[in-house]
Amino acid sequence: MSFILEVKNLTKRFGALKAVNGLSFRVRQGTISALIGPNGSGKSTTFNLITGHLKPDSGTILFEGHHLEGLPAEEIARLGIARTFQTPQIFTHLTVLENVLLSVYQRKRPGLLSSLLRLPNFFKKEKEAQEEAFVYLERFFLADEAHRPAEGLPLGKLRHLELARALALKPKLLLLDEAASGLDPREKIDLAEALTSLPQEGITLFWVEHDLNLLMEVAEEVIVLDQGEKIAEGPPREIQRNPRVIQVYLGEEHA
Numbered sequence: 001m002s003f004i005l006e007v008k009n010l011t012k013r014f015g016a017l018k019a020v021n022g023l024s025f026r027v028r029q030g031t032i033s034a035l036i037g038p039n040g041s042g043k044s045t046t047f048n049l050i051t052g053h054l055k056p057d058s059g060t061i062l063f064e065g066h067h068l069e070g071l072p073a074e075e076i077a078r079l080g081i082a083r084t085f086q087t088p089q090i091f092t093h094l095t096v097l098e099n100v101l102l103s104v105y106q107r108k109r110p111g112l113l114s115s116l117l118r119l120p121n122f123f124k125k126e127k128e129a130q131e132e133a134f135v136y137l138e139r140f141f142l143a144d145e146a147h148r149p150a151e152g153l154p155l156g157k158l159r160h161l162e163l164a165r166a167l168a169l170k171p172k173l174l175l176l177d178e179a180a181s182g183l184d185p186r187e188k189i190d191l192a193e194a195l196t197s198l199p200q201e202g203i204t205l206f207w208v209e210h211d212l213n214l215l216m217e218v219a220e221e222v223i224v225l226d227q228g229e230k231i232a233e234g235p236p237r238e239i240q241r242n243p244r245v246i247q248v249y250l251g252e253e254h255a
């Protein structure tokens with residue numbers, strides 16, 4: 001199996017702090033891989049470097065052989081990387097359906113002229129886009145809420161909506177930044193069920209999550225960070241009994 005993402009010697013400093021320090025790892029295509037570590041260990045910074053929201057000081061990031069370092073976030077998204085955020089990024093003044101439609105349009109980029117003139121082709125494309133958006137809404141249990149404003153949705157629904165938006169971009173790699181945070185146990189199970197089938201559809205998941213029990217259930221490979229450095233990597237069963245990982249997490253509990 002090939003690697004969809006290869007990170008080598010990645011470093012990001014904020015002043016004197018090395019938030020990510022000489023980090024190297026690879027993510028296999030078609031898997032669920034997890035990135036874990038205590039608070040402040042560099043997980044979100046790593047995600048931000050991969051998606052172009054931050055520029056690395058040094059190191060390389062290869063996505064399907066393309067160098068990502070230095071590329072703008074929009075270009076990286078176009079190559080096939082989508083993400084979700086710790087705080088869901090939703091257009092609250094738009095309806096649930098419109099939020100997902102934006103992603104569908106972003107991918108399809110219908111001809112501007114045909115949209116402006118509302119040519120017959122425009123209405124056909126509009127209908128197709130709506131049908132497509134509903135596929136994602138149904139997948140994340142949002143079809144009944146399609147026409148209500150996103151504002152006021154409970155957190156669980158907002159997380160689902162953000163996932164629907166991300167998947168409507170048809171990414172090859174989806175980075176999940178605490179997608180289960182704030183969800184109740186039932187919602188977490190629904191979320192895990194909706195996400196674990198994605199690798200069979202060719203979508204690779206790279207997942208940061210504080211709920212380690214959830215990740216250990218779904219991930220095939222786990223990378224562990226501490227103070228910006230990789231301290232362990234391997235299948236969940238090995239990671240759970242790795243003395244260094246246990247020490248770091250015990251240290252966090254007693255902090």
Ligand SMILES: Nc1ncnc2c1ncn2[C@@H]1O[C@H](COP(=O)(O)OP(=O)(O)OP(=O)(O)O)[C@@H](O)[C@H]1O
Nearest residue numbers: 014017018019037038039040041042043044045046
């Ligand atoms: N924009 C920034 N400016 C300055 N320091 C930052 C910035 N972003 C992150 N940091 C610092 O870099 C370190 C790594 O932060 P990061 O958010 O990547 O960790 P994390 O593992 O995602 O943490 P958490 O689990 O709490 O979300 C922390 O010490 C943090 O305070």
